[in-house]
Amino acid sequence: MNVKQFEKAIDFYRLLAKEEMENEKIVNGTIIGPKSKVKKKNFDINDIIHPSRQFLGKNAGENLDSVYVSTFRIGHFNLPEQLASTGQGTTFVGGMEFGSNLVKQKIVKSLEDLRLLLADYKMGIVDVFNEKQEDGEKIMNIRVYECIECVDLPNIGKPICYFEAGIITGVLKELTKKDVIAEEKRCWTSGFSFCQFDVKIKD
């Protein structure tokens, strides 16, 4: 993805995110976006196949992008359903170790490197915005657009990108050597067309 395509994607999704966040509501402590909710707890194969990604899918021929996004997700079925719904902590820790190793092995030396890596492997388009200092903590908002994990999935009333939250946490923890926590607040599976992570870095 070249700089021009990246900027175009960011502009497109920032506008969409603004519109959707104007129509969000809080239900039992969870932020829910404007897409209508479905009555199911877990996804089946019909939900995860045939996603479409207008920016990351651009340079992939025919339906190739849809194929490898689906293949990535089919891998999730190696967890029994019961474990999948309670295994969020495991997925988060897995992501954290992966993120931390990316830095330790010098594959990622900055957030910009992480952005390039996730775009190269078509995991998602990272948008870092809203950095501020508050009560001895650095607060950051990071969005991931066209996330391989959840793009086009229906709204089941909760975010699901624990692996990605773990990667962001692990990378920032290793880069800053501080306490970091990244929490996904908005996701395709909670009614939005993007993922948004609230990140806190403690001094």
Ligand SMILES: [Zn+2]
């Ligand atoms: Zn998500």
